[in-house]
Amino acid sequence: MKLSLGPVLFYWSREKLLDFYAEMTSQPLDIIYLGETVCSKRRALSLDDWLGLARELRECTKAELVISGLALIEAASELSSLKRLCHNGELLVEANDMGAVQLLHEQGLPFVAGPALNLYNAPALAELQDCGLQRWVPPVECSAALLHDCLKQLDALGRPRPEVELFAYGHLPLAYSARCFTARAENRPKDDCQFCCISYPEGIPLLSQEGEALFTLNGIQTLSARVNNLLADYPALQRSGIDCLRLSPRAEDMAQVVADYHAVRLGGLPPLLAQGCNGYWHGRPGMLNAEEAGLC
Amino acid sequence: MHLVCPAGSLPALKAALQQGADAIYVGFRDDTNARHFAGLNFDDKQLDNGLQLIRQRGKQLYVAVNTYAQPQGWTRWQRAVDQAADLGVDALIAADPGVLAYASRRYPDLNLHLSVQGSATNVAALTFYQKRYNIRRAVLPRVLSLAQVGQVAEKSTVPLEVFAFGSLCIMAEGRCHLSSYVTGESPNLCGVCSPAKAVRWQEDTDGLSSRLGGVLIDRYSPGEPAGYPTLCKGRFMVNGQRFHALEEPTSLNTLDLIPQLAQIGIAAVKIEGRQRSPAYVEQVTRVWRAALDAHAKAPAHFSVLPQWRSALDTLSEGSQSTLGAYHRSWQ
Numbered sequence: 001m002k003l004s005l006g007p008v009l010f011y012w013s014r015e016k017l018l019d020f021y022a023e024m025t026s027q028p029l030d031i032i033y034l035g036e037t038v039c040s041k042r043r044a045l046s047l048d049d050w051l052g053l054a055r056e057l058r059e060c061t062k063a064e065l066v067i068s069g070l071a072l073i074e075a076a077s078e079l080s081s082l083k084r085l086c087h088n089g090e091l092l093v094e095a096n097d098m099g100a101v102q103l104l105h106e107q108g109l110p111f112v113a114g115p116a117l118n119l120y121n122a123p124a125l126a127e128l129q130d131c132g133l134q135r136w137v138p139p140v141e142c143s144a145a146l147l148h149d150c151l152k153q154l155d156a157l158g159r160p161r162p163e164v165e166l167f168a169y170g171h172l173p174l175a176y177s178a179r180c181f182t183a184r185a186e187n188r189p190k191d192d193c194q195f196c197c198i199s200y201p202e203g204i205p206l207l208s209q210e211g212e213a214l215f216t217l218n219g220i221q222t223l224s225a226r227v228n229n230l231l232a233d234y235p236a237l238q239r240s241g242i243d244c245l246r247l248s249p250r251a252e253d254m255a256q257v258v259a260d261y262h263a264v265r266l267g268g269l270p271p272l273l274a275q276g277c278n279g280y281w282h283g284r285p286g287m288l289n290a291e292e293a294g295l296c
Numbered sequence: 297m298h299l300v301c302p303a304g305s306l307p308a309l310k311a312a313l314q315q316g317a318d319a320i321y322v323g324f325r326d327d328t329n330a331r332h333f334a335g336l337n338f339d340d341k342q343l344d345n346g347l348q349l350i351r352q353r354g355k356q357l358y359v360a361v362n363t364y365a366q367p368q369g370w371t372r373w374q375r376a377v378d379q380a381a382d383l384g385v386d387a388l389i390a391a392d393p394g395v396l397a398y399a400s401r402r403y404p405d406l407n408l409h410l411s412v413q414g415s416a417t418n419v420a421a422l423t424f425y426q427k428r429y430n431i432r433r434a435v436l437p438r439v440l441s442l443a444q445v446g447q448v449a450e451k452s453t454v455p456l457e458v459f460a461f462g463s464l465c466i467m468a469e470g471r472c473h474l475s476s477y478v479t480g481e482s483p484n485l486c487g488v489c490s491p492a493k494a495v496r497w498q499e500d501t502d503g504l505s506s507r508l509g510g511v512l513i514d515r516y517s518p519g520e521p522a523g524y525p526t527l528c529k530g531r532f533m534v535n536g537q538r539f540h541a542l543e544e545p546t547s548l549n550t551l552d553l554i555p556q557l558a559q560i561g562i563a564a565v566k567i568e569g570r571q572r573s574p575a576y577v578e579q580v581t582r583v584w585r586a587a588l589d590a591h592a593k594a595p596a597h598f599s600v601l602p603q604w605r606s607a608l609d610t611l612s613e614g615s616q617s618t619l620g621a622y623h624r625s626w627q
Contacts, residue, residue: 072468073418074440076447082420099420102427118415118470118484120364123394127428139484141476149367175472178439178621181542185534190627206541207533208512214527215474217534217541222467224477285480285509286473 001237001265002244003258004031004165007068007094009173009248010218011197014044020249021053025061027258031165031244032057035068035085037096037114039180039219040078041193047085054091068094071116072176072220094137105131115140115167116176122153125162135163137246140172140228143283144240151241163243168230169257169276170248171203171216171223172286181217201251214287226287229276233290234264297557298564299588300358300457301581304336304571309346311578316585319356321389322346323487323570327369328376329360330413331570332487340379347383356386361399362411363487364392374398381406387433391415391470396429409457410434413484415470417444419451426454433457433563437469442553442622446560455563461580462568463613464548464620466528474527478509490526506530523614545614551583551600553622554591576611583607 005024008017024032034050036042045053054065069085070078079099086093086103095101096114104111112135119125125136138147147164154161183193185204197203203216205225213225230237230245237245247257264270279288301317303309312320323329325337338346343359350357359380365373373395380388381403388406390396391413399406410416410425412435425431435457436445449456467474472489476482479494496507504516506525513530516522523529523545532541548568550557557565565588567580583604591598609615620626 072439072471073421074444076444076451079418079420097418097421098414098416098424099418102420102424105424116471118364118392118413120392120485121367121370121394123365123370123397124392125394127393127397139473141473141482141484146367153367153370172473172477174477175467175474176439177467177542178441178627179466179543180627185537185541189625191624204534209515209531209533209538210512211533212511214478214511214532222474222542279480280477283480286477287509 001242002030003028003261003265004244004246005029005033005258006167006170006246006248007033007035007037009038009171009221009223010201010203010251011039011042011195012044012201012251013198014049016201017044018053020254021057023255024258025057025063027255028262029061029063029258031064031066032061033066033068033094034091035094037068037071037116038221039197040070040075040081042195042197042219047081047088051088051090065091066094066112067091068114069096069100071096071114073097073099074178101128101131108132110134112165113137115173120146120150122150122157122159125150125154126157126159129159129162133162135165135244137165137167140167140174141280141286142166144236144281145283147240147242161241164241165244165246166230166237166242167228168237168245168247169261170227170250171225172228172280173221173223174215175222177220177222180219181222182219185217224277224286227276228278228280228286229274230278230281231261231264232271232274233278233281234270297554297562297588299581299584300564300566301577302567302570302572303346303577304331304333305574306338306342306346307574308572308577310349311574312581313349313353313355315578315581317355317581319358319386319564320346320350321358321360321570323360324376324379326372326376327485327487328363328373330362330411330483330487332363333571334492336571343383347385358387358389358409359383359385360389360411361395362389362391362413364413364484365394366485377402389435393428396425396431400429407432410454412437412459413470415468417448417468419448422448422452422454435459435566438465438548439468439621441624441627442556443624445557445562445622449560449562457564457566458557458562459548460550460565460567460584461608462548464543464546464618466543466620475508478511478527480509490524495525521614529613544616546616546618547612548620549608549612549617550619550622551587551604551608553619554587555595555598558591558595579607579611
């Protein structure tokens with residue numbers, strides 16, 4: 001089983017990003033995704049900076065380096081940037097919008113289908129395979145049963161299975177809006193946001209009026225409050241045709257997360273119950289963990 | 297601009313037809329469409345009846361098969377496409393690349409519209425669906441500003457339909473798992489957001505509470521108007537403040553934008569609300585028909601009449617309406 005590091009979803013300073021990746025190069029990771037997927041206004045690193053960083057990282061890690069594209073493309077300027085990213089000439093691209101799929105397909109370039117693409121069945125996957133899909137990160141709400149059915153359906157169509165990468169760890173990216181909820185929380189207009197999301201390296205917690213942690217606000221993206229964690233499910237994941245587990249960066253202690261997953265893939269015993277939620281994998285509400293859902 | 301109106305039942309379809317809809321969109325009675333609510337939508341016989349009425353008036357029928365197909369139920373989505381094609385509908389509205397591929401190859405003459413659930417917000421995405429599936433129209437998600445709609449319309453050769461009135465999805469459609477995260481039912485796969493069976497109302501001395509999947513969405517003081525609990529319109533705690541952290545209960549209303557939308561070259565405006573009553577469909581269709589006709593007659597002198605506005609306000613969520621993302625300041 002491979003381990004990948006997903007793109008950083010939060011807005012971190014240039015220094016924090018560079019320190020983070022410097023630390024991650026020494027971790028047992030097989031794939032590292034770079035790039036900004038949430039907000040085009042975030043410019044701690046430009047596309048050229050990301051590509052430069054990839055060249056530097058290549059010197060000190062064997063991990064495959066991939067650049068991820070923005071999930072919600074609205075302005076013409078964002079589409080131009082996406083085009084430049086897709087035509088970068090060096091790195092494999094993770095497409096998070098069908099616009100990216102089109103741009104990559106036009107160039108005959110292979111791509112990773114990110115979790116923001118709605119691919120839920122084999123006929124849809126086959127369509128994107130014809131356009132260059134090599135690796136598939138299913139939507140975050142994908143359950144073990146859905147994945148199983150989808151892969152069987154691909155087999156029945158006589159299609160090769162793509163490499164499957166499952167979102168295994170981190171706050172789940174749940175929604176994208178035109179509105180910036182971080183700016184709204186700070187009573188700022190989006191056009192004068194002052195990049196306020198940089199003050200929240202792991203987003204802003206949104207709680208119910210009873211204090212129940214529900215979501216995490218991260219600019220135009222809404223994430224789960226709870227951290228999805230499939231480490232306790234590792235044996236089942238291994239049997240499910242999954243090739244790679246995605247660990248989504250958090251502001252602190254990411255090296256420990258990688259170490260925990262690495263230890264289990266080396267043969268260490270998975271925990272009976274991992275901290276966080278894993279409801280989606282078990283076909284239940286994503287916010288639950290298997291114990292709460294009465295599944296163990 | 298064509299006026300595209302919703303119908304969740306035969307009476308709603310009749311109301312839309314009577315009030316001057318150019319096209320009416322419906323769904324089958326299962327999870328193949330994005331308004332899969334109990335008691336809503338059409339069985340074969342009702343749809344046959346509806347289609348006859350529509351044909352008598354020379355109007356159009358669109359069928360939405362716009363959820364994402366579950367692998368286990370794939371034949372259900374195929375069958376829905378077959379059924380729509382057999383009926384001879386004027387357009388099939390779909391989002392799933394697998395469904396679009398099936399429809400376009402099996403029925404090359406069937407008009408395909410890309411559903412809003414397809415979440416295509418830019419020219420490149422529209423080109424994908426146009427080149428592969430020959431879509432004849434696309435419904436834009438409610439996340440673009442008017443200027444951005446204009447940019448897309450200028451660059452794309454796909455005729456565009458935009459939302460004109462109705463419940464306001466503030467997230468990019470097809471890209472929202474909030475309801476799924478809390479209830480376990482995916483709007484993309486099951487066609488329902490905030491399913492009624494996950495809703496609980498609790499009344500006590502402090503007032504009324506609304507819950508979804510056990511999560512408190514809002515608490516209302518006695519006498520305060522309460523809305524159907526959806527996650528994007530609840531009152532939550534953020535940085536110690538209690539407020540509508542995502543959006544207030546409000547509806548989209550773009551009567552004011554009719555001249556700009558026409559100028560941009562928008563092909564059709566869509567009324568949301570297949571889940572709403574025939575009375576709602578009747579009233580919204582009447583107002584929008586009058587407004588579009590007034591604009592077509594004298595574009596330079598178009599202004600929104602107060603009675604149109606007040607008629608629509610009574611049908612809006614929380615009796616409030618907004619221009620939503622079309623207006624940059626909303627974002």
